[in-house]
Amino acid sequence: MDSLKFSEIYFTEDAENLPLSKKIFALFKSARKIPVASAKELYFAPQNTPEEVTRAKKALFLTVKKNNFIEKCPGTKGHLCCNYFVAKNILGCPADCSYCYLQAYLNTRAITVFANTDGFLRDFEREASRQTIRIGTGEFSDSLLMDDVVNVNRSLIEISSKTKSLLELKTKSADVNNILKLNHRERTVMAWSLNPPELSETEEKDTAGPLERISAAAKCAENGYLVAFHFDPLIYFEGWEKAYNELTERLFAEISPEHIAWISLGALRYDPTIKPVVYARFPDSKILCGEFIRGDDGKNRYLKYIRMEMFSKIRAMLEKHGTNMRIYLCMESPWIWKQSFGKLPHDIPRLDPIFKTP
């Protein structure tokens, strides 16, 4: 919380007097408060410049969303879908990862917080109760980094505990003290994305280090939570095999496989329009080094043989510690699945519940 600093808070009239807005105004007293008629006033113009993306990390936009807080992840053309539902209460993130797709995806000069928390929680409860789904808040923000401000995780965990759905809280924070003792009934999965420490230092600013994340996961596992890990984005660099091997060894030194709900592997992919932003904002970044091809979805990806090699080898590193874990590929084609895993996810019984359409 102490690390969160915002210099400007924009707000629409309908959000101004909501309890969450009042709390945020009180927490960040020195921030300039600026009324706006709508989000349109905050759109990047003409496009996301590096300076504006940086500034957007230090501004909040409080507004109201009427509905559709929950959406099925649209997946990607030609890639197998893992049937994930995305819960949107915050758009933007105070951390700063070089590869973060939000730098190109979001179009607003501030982190948007939908201040009508009641509406969000109502939508969440309805969707999580209506069907058995995996649903998470970590697609358009980090699930924990803003929770001292918005304070929704306690309610989400409680609601999920009464459903058959699984809530995933995906984060790069190591601060889990607020959620440890909640009555989650194993319907919340605490998840971390992991990259080797030497990459995290240059590519994941303002986040906890990967070893701290693993220790936080261990604390959650001790308190009965299922945990998950996303090796995503996997980054190809000289020495990657040794670095990922050391990381997986550290992971299993602290976490036993039976506590792991799933592990995803996803190779680096990015919208090419993000390149000038990354070059300017992260001059030491390794993410744009290497050879890429443009996929059907318009995103740049490593060449197929590189992806296949990374997936097969990292899967083997993980399976050294247990062969029953649910390890899956994120946004990959059936062809890559077959080459890297020998099978499609529907032919792997333990993965079928993830990939079966609810």
Ligand code: SF4
């Ligand atoms: S923590 Fe996640 S959402 Fe936040 S900047 Fe990094 S990749 Fe983006």
